[in-house]
Amino acid sequence: MDPSKPQYSLRRVGRPFTKDYRAYFERNTDGIAISPFHDIPMYHNEPQNVFNMVVEVPRWTNAKFEISRSKSMNPIMQDTLDGKPRFTKSCFPYKGYIWNYGALPQTWENPHYTNPDTDDKGDNDPIDACEIGRAIAKTGDVKQVKVLGILGLLDEGETDWKLIVIDMTDPLADKLHDIGDVEKHLPGLLDATRDWFRIYMVPDGYPPNKYALKGKFMDKKYATDVVKETNEAWKKLVNGKVEKGDISLHNTTLEGTPGKLDPKEVGLPPDEKLSPAPVPPGLEEWFYIDRESLDDDKRPIQGDSLYIALELR
Template structure:
C-alpha cells in the first residue's frame, strides 16, 4: 500500500506492477514503513547526497522507516524524531530511507541515532533494515539492491539535509515549476492557484522558511534558508 502520485488526490492504494497487485514476498516488514508528506524525489535531478555515480530521484515521496516496534495504523500521521538515513539504490534510482522513532516513544530522548536504538532496544536493527531492503525484490527474480556509502547509515544531520532537499523539490513540483506526469490535484495546490502563486521555472533564490522544530522535545521557532546549512533558532514567545 502506498501513495499513488499519478492519480488525482494521490490516494493510498495497493501498488500495481505490470498489471498485477504487488505484495512483499521477503517476509513481513520488520518495521513501520511510511513517507514524509510534502516531499518528492525529483527524477530529473541528480542527488547531491549520493557518493555513487549520477543517481536521480525515484518520483516518490521520501520513505520513512519507523523503528519503535509498535504497529502504526495505515494512514496515521505520526511525528517522528529523525535519527539516520540509508541510501538505497533501487533499480538505478536514489531511494533514500529516513530512519526515525515516533516522538512520543518513552525512550526517544535516549535515542539519537540508529546505533543508540540498537543499544537501548538490544536489537540489531541496522543489519535487519539493510538486509530487508537489499533482498526484498529477490523473490521477484530481481538482483539484490545496492546502497550508497557502503550501506552505512548517515547521521541525523544528513537525514535532515535529505528531507529539506526533497521538500524543496516538492515545493517546485506543487508550484508547477517542473514537468511531471504526477497529479498535482490537492488542497495545497488549490489554495496556491487561488492566490496566483504558480511558477513555470525553478526558483532562482531559496527564501527563508519559518517552521516549528523541537529541541529536547520543547517547541522552538527555527529559521531556515534552503540550500545551505546556516540555521538559527530562538524561543517562541
C-alpha cells in the same frame, strides 16, 4: 480539536487487496478532502524538528500500499506487479515489513536531479520512512516522528532514500536522538534493515539492491538535510516550476498553486468499508536466500515441504 485525537480520517473505496482499492484522506476538523502528498504538512512542529509521517505498510504485513502519485488527491492504493496487486514476499527471517513503513508528506525525490553522493537521480516519490517504534500502526495513520538517520538505497538505478524515524510517543523516543542510539538500544535492527532492503525484491526475480555511501547509515544531521532538500524539490513541483510528469498536483489547501481545487467541488466517494479480498496462496511462506552467493546468481528457494527454485529475470 483534541490533540490526542487523529487529525485525519480515511474514506475506503473498493475491496482491500484489489486493484480497485482507494483510501482517500479527509481532515477531521471540517471534513475537507486532502492530499496526503501535498496537503498534510511535512512538519508537525518545525522548531522541534518533529515531522508528520503517513503510514502506508504496517509492520509485519506484506501488502505494498503506497501513496498514489498520479491519481487525483493521491489516495493510498496497492502497488501492482505483473498486473496484479503486489505483496512483498517474506524473506527469512523477516515476516513482511520489519517496521511501520511510509513517507513524509510535502517531500519529493526529484527524478531530474542527480545527487552527488549517490550518483543517481531521485525515484519520483515522497521520501520513504521506516518507523521503528514498538506499536504496530495502520495504513493511513499519520504519525509524529523524529528523524534519526538515513540509508541511501539504489533501486533500479534510482536514488531511494530510507529514513529511520521513531514515533514521538514511543517509550524509547526520549533515548533515541541519533543513528548511533539505534544500535545502542535496538542492537541488530540497522543490520537487519540493510539486509532487508538488499534482498526483498529477489523472490520476485530482481537482482539484489545496491547502496550509496557503501551502505552506511548516515546520521541525523545528514538525514535532516536530505529531508529539507526533498522538501525544496516538492515546493518547486507543487508550484509548477519543474516538469511534473504523471504526478497529480491536486490539493485543497495550497493557495496559488496550479493544482489547487475548491474543497466544495472535491466529492469523495462514501466510505464502503468492504471486506478484504483473499490474499495469494503461499503468502505466509518464507523465502530462503543465500546472501553470500547473490552476486553469483544463486537462486533463492521457497520454504515448504518441497523446495521450489525461482528463476531470476
